[in-house]
Structure formats: C-alpha cells, structure tokens
Amino acid sequence: MVKNILRFFRPATWSDHRHSGDDAHRRLRKLQWSVFVAITLGYGLFYVCRLSMSVVKKPIVDAGILDESQLGVIGSALFFSYAAGKFVNGFLADRSNIRRFMSTGLMISALVNLALGWTNWFIVFAILWGINGWFQAFGAGSCVVALSRWYSDENRGTFYGFWCSSHNIGEALTFVLTALVVSTLGWRWGFTGASVGGFLGVLLIILLLRDSPQSEGLHPQQLSAHEMPGGLTAEESVTEGQLGVLKSPAIWILALSSACMYVSRYAINSWGPFYLEAGKGYSTLQASSIVSIAPLCGIVGSIGCGWVSDQFFHSRRNLPAFLFGVMNCTSIGLLLFGPPGLVWLDMAAMAIYGIAIGALVAYLGGLMAVDIASRKAAGAALGVVGIASYIGAGLQDIISGRLIEANKTLVDGAAATYDFTAVSIFWLAAPIVSVLLALLVWKSDPACHKSESQEIE
Numbered sequence: 001m002v003k004n005i006l007r008f009f010r011p012a013t014w015s016d017h018r019h020s021g022d023d024a025h026r027r028l029r030k031l032q033w034s035v036f037v038a039i040t041l042g043y044g045l046f047y048v049c050r051l052s053m054s055v056v057k058k059p060i061v062d063a064g065i066l067d068e069s070q071l072g073v074i075g076s077a078l079f080f081s082y083a084a085g086k087f088v089n090g091f092l093a094d095r096s097n098i099r100r101f102m103s104t105g106l107m108i109s110a111l112v113n114l115a116l117g118w119t120n121w122f123i124v125f126a127i128l129w130g131i132n133g134w135f136q137a138f139g140a141g142s143c144v145v146a147l148s149r150w151y152s153d154e155n156r157g158t159f160y161g162f163w164c165s166s167h168n169i170g171e172a173l174t175f176v177l178t179a180l181v182v183s184t185l186g187w188r189w190g191f192t193g194a195s196v197g198g199f200l201g202v203l204l205i206i207l208l209l210r211d212s213p214q215s216e217g218l219h220p221q222q223l224s225a226h227e228m229p230g231g232l233t234a235e236e237s238v239t240e241g242q243l244g245v246l247k248s249p250a251i252w253i254l255a256l257s258s259a260c261m262y263v264s265r266y267a268i269n270s271w272g273p274f275y276l277e278a279g280k281g282y283s284t285l286q287a288s289s290i291v292s293i294a295p296l297c298g299i300v301g302s303i304g305c306g307w308v309s310d311q312f313f314h315s316r317r318n319l320p321a322f323l324f325g326v327m328n329c330t331s332i333g334l335l336l337f338g339p340p341g342l343v344w345l346d347m348a349a350m351a352i353y354g355i356a357i358g359a360l361v362a363y364l365g366g367l368m369a370v371d372i373a374s375r376k377a378a379g380a381a382l383g384v385v386g387i388a389s390y391i392g393a394g395l396q397d398i399i400s401g402r403l404i405e406a407n408k409t410l411v412d413g414a415a416a417t418y419d420f421t422a423v424s425i426f427w428l429a430a431p432i433v434s435v436l437l438a439l440l441v442w443k444s445d446p447a448c449h450k451s452e453s454q455e456i457e
Contacts, residue, residue, distance in 0.1 A: 045201030047170020072401020079394030085137030090383020105138020110198025161306020241374030259392030301358025
C-alpha cells in the first residue's frame, strides 16, 4: 500500500514521444500556458478554502458559538500546521508528480470546509482547521516547482509575479462572494460555498496541469538556450540542491523577513473585517468589501513586480522589495491610526496595502529565495521561507486574538466595545522589522548571476 501511494506521487518519467524543432517550440509554449493557468486559478481556489474562516468570524462570535481567543487558537492551528506542511511538502514537491500532489491537497481542503459547516464544537473546529493547513501546504510548493520546471531563468520572475496574482484572486473571491453567501444564508453556507470552489479547482488542476517537460516528451536538443525550461537544464541533484538551501544564511534571513511581513499580511486577512466592523462601525458586507480592495489591487503588485525586476533590475529584487516594504508600512499606519469616519481613506489605505503586499508575497515569500537556490530545490527554498512565514502568521493570530479580547469592554453585559491600540502597534511593528531584515541580504545575487560571473572569470 505504501509503495502504491509513493508511486502515485512520483514525478512522471520521459515520454516515448519526441518532437522536432518548430513543433517542440509550439508545444512548449502551449504547455507553459496550460501550466500557468492551472497553477494561477487552481492556487487562487486554495485561498478560497483557506480564508473562509476570516469572513465567518464575526457572525460566529455574534452567534455565541466561539469567542475571540478560541478563534485565535483555531486560526493558529491552520498556520502552524501549514508552516510545518509547507516545509515538509516543499521538499516532497521537488520529488513529486505535481499534478497529483496539488489536486490531492485541494480536494482534502475542500472536504474539510464542507465538514466545518456542520459543527459547533471548538475542538472539532481546531482539529479540522489544522488538517486544512497541512493539505493547503500542497499548493504553493507544487506551483513553485512547476514554475521552476517549466520556465527559464530569463522569464521565471515575470511568470512568478503573474502567478502570485492567484493569492489576490482567491482573496477577492473570498471577501466578496463568500461574504455575500454568509450575509445572505449564514456562516455555515460560507464554508459550503468555499468547498464548492475547491472542488472546481481540483477539476481545473487535473485537466490543465502537467508535471514536467520530460513527461511531455520535450528534449533539450529541440529548444534554444534562452527558452530552456529549468526542468531540462538543472545538473545538480535534488538532494544536493536541498542541502544547499538549508545551509544558506541569506535564505534563512529572507525567511525571517517574510515571517514579519506575514504578520501584517494575515493581520489584515484574518482580522481586517473584524477590526473594521468592531473598530470603525462597518457592517459585515461593508468591512469585507473594503478589505477586498487589497487583493484586487494586489493583482497589480503581483503581476508587475516580477516583470519590473526582470526588465529593469536584471532579476535583482532587493531595491523594489525595499520600496514595496515602505509602502506596506505606510498603508497599515494609515488604516490603523488614520482619523475614523473617512471611508475614502480606509479604501485608499487598502489599495496601497494591496499593491505592496502583492509584490512582497512574491519577493520575500519565495522568489528571492528561489533565485538563490538550485533550480532542483525550488520547493525546498519555498519550504524554508514558508515554515518561518506561517509560524509568524500563527503567532500573530494567537497574539492578536488575546490582545483584542484583553481590550474588550462589555456594555450592559452583552454588547462589546474594543480598544485596538495595543494590537495596532503590534500589527505595524512587524512590517517595519521585515524591511530592516530584508536590507541584510541586499548584496545577495540570484544563482543565475553567480553562474554568469563565474563563466566570465
């Protein structure tokens, strides 16, 4: 049984089909776009199954089913299991058939969301949401390995940035469609709607995603050097590449920087609607709509960041990462400490935040580490960054929940008012630390630049 399971996830081997010259070129382009659509839309639907809890928090508290601290623990269960899963599954993705690996993760995540709509028990929520976190971690590693296998060094950053828009697509769908379902039918149907989106994603991945160029019969001799996918050019073994990732100080510093950035990211994703409802008096639909501006604008940051760094900074991400980091800090400061009652200011802050976080999720959340790592260890590089990032996100949820509950005042024994000062300071300090840490790897070059300089010497 164990052997059958391992065989199911094993990467596909060379196909018996061979293609010549022009046919190989056209087939490569067609397959690259098929893979790109699969990982972008498929991973966006991973997010629908991950962020459903964010939309239902206030209705669940209002219904008396769970309190804020319990929601913080539940949220952290996902983040901690996702952190461990992203590390382990990132290493496994380097060695797996990514179509099977990714579709399996999303299918189980969808089933978990379906089950959550039928329980009221805190312990069941925590266990199921933790299971969801582990299988959510099948997604990012598969996508980054796909990018490493199917795209060359010259355009990987561009397509990585475009792929990162999947985060924003999933967040926008969650904060608009899931919020609409919750407002109309109640929180239980919010989980059910998310599960339906997940099952659609599974079908999309199965139909469009391909494991590797080798599995589709593409051969290095049939392609020019500049279009050569990483999956056909890497000479280093997977094991050697993964060990190199674990020994790289720059990758670990980037991981810590990403962890602090993820504190701010999931403070907005997890608690943004709650903060706008309880702190600024918006309705559930209004609060979710304002927060949804961030992922919509984040598409601009995600799509543009890779192309800009490839075209204007020779695939070096340090300076643009610094600029977007400053934008992130500024936007969060405006949202949390700006004058109340100004809807346009909250919307503007979310727009700036969205652009900045869209770029930073690409840069700090993986691309800068993948640049440094071996092509055959892209999943491992993402795993190291991922475990740090989601430990930060998990700690954020626990700390945020406790700070919010500790500064809650009951009115007439029922209604509650909140003082968000302490948690706001926490939410703003984290991205500032992230920017400072990223400056420590300012001189680190992508692996492709190192190899170029070695050839020149």
